[in-house]
Amino acid sequence: MLYTAEQAAQLPLEGLRYLHTSLDDHVLTVTLNRPEKKNALNPSMLNELAFSLTYAHYATDVWMVVLAAAGDTFCAGMDLKSLALGDAEIATVPAPAGPVRLGELMASLHKPCITRVQGPVYAGGFLLVGGSTYIVATESATFSLPEVKRGLFPFQVLAVLLEIMPARTALDLCLRARTLTASDAQTVGLVTNVVSTEKLDDTIRQLADELKQMSPTAMQFGLRAYQQLKSLPSDEQQAFLYDQFQQLQQTPDAKEGMSAFLEKRKPTWGGHHK
Template identity: 75%
Template sequence: MLYTPDQTAQLPAEGFRYLLTSLNDHVLTITLNRPEKKNALNPPMLAELAFALAYAHHASDVWLVVLAAAGDTFCTGMDLKSLLVGDDETASIPEPAGPVRLGELMAGLHKPSIARVQGPVYAGGFLLVATSTYVVAAESATFSLPEVKRGLFPFQVLAVLLNIMPARTALDLCLRAKTLQASEALMLGLVTDIAPVDALHDVVNGLLNELKQFSPIAMQFGLRAYQQQKDLPPSEQQAFLHNQFTQLQQTHDAKEGMAAFLEKRQPKWSGS
């Protein structure tokens, strides 16, 4: 993470410039709030996203994360104007410790995340969608990688797409700048659920309520192990995963879950 636990002990009291955040019943909702620019990602907005995701990662009271967007477009990716002429805007938060790479930040979140996609997703916006645990998209949402039309290539997006679809399919999306309808994105695994746009909130809430029934610490262990075992040779993966299971057994939630099962009652999760 690009921010320490001390730096992100709390969200900015005055709020962010380009994000809206709310924490309710262990769910942190992060809303991209630059609708006049179709939520294009400029450096200050990227820093705010890094800060908010670091807060979500470190805060024990955050069990689940929802990524949403204001306006009619989810995200158009990087702000090309800021790439060409730079951005001298005064930051609203401390400078991150390094370059902001959304794919890495989302992978390091280690908490279930849901992207609530109400409108089109372009270019670098895929980094938020393809790395979320779940993606609930409006039936009218579309998904496109137009970089080759601008003389660019979505290198980082390709890397995250390769985790969820065959290589030829991912390459084709990047090379031909095709526009996917939500139903096509669902078939490819980029989207996990589709719904009418006016039902998105209810579908996401239903998924959140289901996830809240389960141990948050168990899900965090599982998501962290999923990322970490990728870097291990096959000969070391099973030993690593066995060790993770042993550590998880020592947590309060694991002991509570097993006790609740034996006592035939609902568990009371603490997230510890």
């Protein structure tokens, strides 16, 4: 992690410069708030994202994250100019322990992340979309990787895409820089839900409410195991998963879930585990 649990114990009381955050009924909403630059990611914004998602990772009261964006564009990718010139702004969060790599950051959240796509997604914005658990997009949203038109290549995006679609499909998106409609993006697995603009927030709310019925501890164990499986040899995976199940059985949520099942009542989740 780029921040320790102690560093990210709470979000700054004075707020963040490029993000808006709000916590309501176990759902932390993180909104990219640089609409005048089409939410292009500069160093300060990347650090704020890393801090906010680390806070979400450690905070027991946060069961899931909704990632949204202000303005008419979800994310224009990396702000290449600011990345090249560096960042002279006064920091709103501590300096991270290393470079912020969005693919790794999203993978280390270990909690469901619902991304609200209300407009175009370009380049590095794919790292946020591709690393989310659910992506709810409006019918008018578009997705494109224009890097090859600029003599660049979306290396990190390719790694994320290879986890969710066939290699040739991922390579084609990187090589031809085609613009996908929301429907196209759903077909290749980049988007999970396509809805009208009017139904966007209701769909996200319904999805979050459905997830709240499930054990937050179980979901965290499962998402963490999913990431850890990637680095394990195939002959070690079943033993690892068996051990994870044994550990999960000892948590308060697992005990509450079994009691509720036997007593034919709705469980009351705590989300706390050792």
